[in-house]
Amino acid sequence: MHHLPRWLLLAVVVTAVLGSFEGIINGLVLGQFPTLVGATSTRLFRYLGAAVLLYVGTYTFLYLSQVLIVVATKHLNVALKQTLLTVSFQQGEKPSSGLNHLTNDAAKIEQNYFSALASLLTAIASTVLSTVFVLAVNPVMGLVFIAFSALTMVPMIFGQKGIGRLGALWSQANDRTVQSASDWLTGRRELRQYAVEQPFFRRVTAALTRSENALQKQNIRQWTVQYSSWLLVVLTLVGPWTVGFYLMSHGGFGITISVLLTLTLTADHVVGGVRQVMDVWGQLASTAALRRLPAAPQPFIAPTSTPAATPALHLDSVALNYGDHAVLAPTTLTVPYGTKMLLTGPSGIGKTSCLNLLAGWQKPTQGTVALADAPVAPTQVTYIPQDPWLFTGTVRDNLTLTAAYPDQTLRAALTAVGLNAELGPDPLAREIHPDADDLSGGQKQRLVIARALLRQRPVILLDEITAGLDDRNAHAIRTLIYQLPQTVIESAHHTDPALAQEFHFQTYALQNQQLVPAPNF
């Protein structure tokens, strides 16, 4: 709620209260009917005029409150979606999970929380006003009506926890559906190639059915709890009538048919209001688990300055285990600025894990990795992965990532990776669509390298960047990077012995969790 401007919150409350007089007006206006028998035409006209004014007034405020609620919901939706996206990003969630939160969860929270809160506000306003009115008309009978109304709360008091739990199950099932739909869409070529579309689609359908079943279960549970409340509503009308008829026949507490009629019509809004509060309560409960974030959003990382112009990397007793799987035994090593290093070893031995340690993405199980004197952070080094990340936009957007660089600098980076001439007459303005594969594998990799070159960080980590490239492309890219003055540490299955000699590479093989110096083969 703190995302809402104060004036808006206040305006919503005021208009909601003024738009909640329908119950009282019903009681006042319709309760007069028995007294209108034989009234003069002037009195009848006055009665009609007052009724029109009262109804139009309250409906106008009701309309205004709904418009303001729409405005407030927009503010809340923006804040909610920003928070969901930020937390997903900071928690390193899978894209499909993050998108599930952004779409399905957010839609449910909007419908069953924001809109429900708005209904709650109008329901509470209407209930409170009608209650005050009912008590003013006849305190004894008013209390009887209110006491019976309170009964309708009982089912929801007991049912809300279960509804919340089912909401969490639905979200988990949805997560799996989105993941499986994403596998289906991204695996199109493989699935067609092996002619397994139909059996694989059954898998997707099973996930889809499971999440829809979870939603159905939750909705049915919600309606069942509400049905129990509605059954009690019957009691909340018949009970007070029974008491009222009894008191009327014994002439107690000034109860007449007109009083009972007024009270019933207004108490309908007490009962209806309480019933609405119960409905809303169920809706709010259904979103409880969705609104619980795994962590609070953190401030975005500010750019960090490099500790020294030519810092060395220090590994001090650095070890890494994944559970009981040891990847690196305690290792102490200093890598002076400008070193060119190759890291080799069979698949699955731990090369990527070592690069992640050096980049600060992976915390060591023991020891520290420092750049100059401070623990290394991902914002201080450049890590180039095997699969380049590019997005739909211009080449300029993909290079700058919204930072400010003069066109001349951008062109120089493109020229350095040999793309300036390859990407058409105006390479910076060229639109790229990585999903549509409108750049070759080598061009994508070179674009990502150009992005890295612009940042001029002191350490460059390369993870199998030439794996998908032909020899000529691989040679060109390596030559480009090896010429740089920075520290370069490359993990590779296939190396280029001539270049490794030329640039004085130190080669290490990862064997039995140790970094063992190896010849430049």
Ligand SMILES: Nc1ncnc2c1ncn2[C@@H]1O[C@H](COP(=O)(O)OP(=O)(O)OP(=O)(O)O)[C@@H](O)[C@H]1O
């Ligand atoms: N986050 C993780 N949690 C648990 N185990 C992991 C994790 N990351 C990697 N591993 C395991 O650690 C081992 C080393 O993986 P890593 O990706 O570092 O190897 P690699 O040498 O880079 O392999 P490749 O050459 O095939 O890319 C593997 O057995 C892998 O399954």
